[in-house]
Amino acid sequence: MMRWWLIALLLLAGCDDMTRQPKQGAYASRATGPAPRPDGVVEAGSAPHPPPLLTPALLARGQARFRIDCAPCHSELGDGRGMIVQRGFPAPPDYTIDRLRTAPTAYFVDVITNGHGAMYSFAQRVAPDDRWAIAAYIRALQASTVPEAALTPQQRAALP
Numbered sequence: 001m002m003r004w005w006l007i008a009l010l011l012l013a014g015c016d017d018m019t020r021q022p023k024q025g026a027y028a029s030r031a032t033g034p035a036p037r038p039d040g041v042v043e044a045g046s047a048p049h050p051p052p053l054l055t056p057a058l059l060a061r062g063q064a065r066f067r068i069d070c071a072p073c074h075s076e077l078g079d080g081r082g083m084i085v086q087r088g089f090p091a092p093p094d095y096t097i098d099r100l101r102t103a104p105t106a107y108f109v110d111v112i113t114n115g116h117g118a119m120y121s122f123a124q125r126v127a128p129d130d131r132w133a134i135a136a137y138i139r140a141l142q143a144s145t146v147p148e149a150a151l152t153p154q155q156r157a158a159l160p
Contacts, residue, residue: 049109049128049129049131049132051105051106051109051132052129052132052133054136058132058133058136059133059136059137059140061130061133062130062132062133062134062135062136062137062138062140063137063140065126065130065133065134065137066134066137066138069122069125069126069134070134072084073085073089073092073119074092074095077141077145078094078095078096078138078141078142079094079095079096080092080093080094080095089118090117090118092117092118092119095138095141095142096142096145096147098147100142101142105132105135105136105139106135108131108134108135108138109128109131109132109135112126112131112134112135113128113131
């Protein structure tokens with residue numbers, strides 16, 4: 001039994017301080033360097049992706065991508081009451097609030113790209129053209145709803 005302890009002690013004595021071993025730098029060669037940047041990812045400080053021409057096809061694409069990527073939290077109506085929120089996650093803002101109605105369309109593209117608050121970045125999940133399509137669809141959602149304050153008293157009385 002004593003022999004095993006002696007062998008273990010000899011093996012441990014042969015260990016060296018691994019922090020003082022010669023190492024290759026992390027960016028010393030292409031084999032150990034960073035991975036190539038995926039298509040559609042914009043480097044910080046570079047020119048943003050220009051907005052595409054607004055067409056019915058762009059809105060249809062935006063609606064499809066919104067349903068896939070945004071509706072789980074924002075809901076189909078954009079009111080911030082999606083299924084994820086109903087399961088206890090923080091609610092995103094309603095798209096019809098004044099702050100978001102007056103925000104530039106590029107703001108929505110920026111939030112999709114970089115995230116905001118509890119929302120994480122969708123830059124790796126949504127292509128730049130699709131971000132603009134989603135932003136255009138958000139504008140269509142905003143245009144399809146009228147703030148209650150803008151209604152006449154007769155129209156407000158007719159509301160359910």
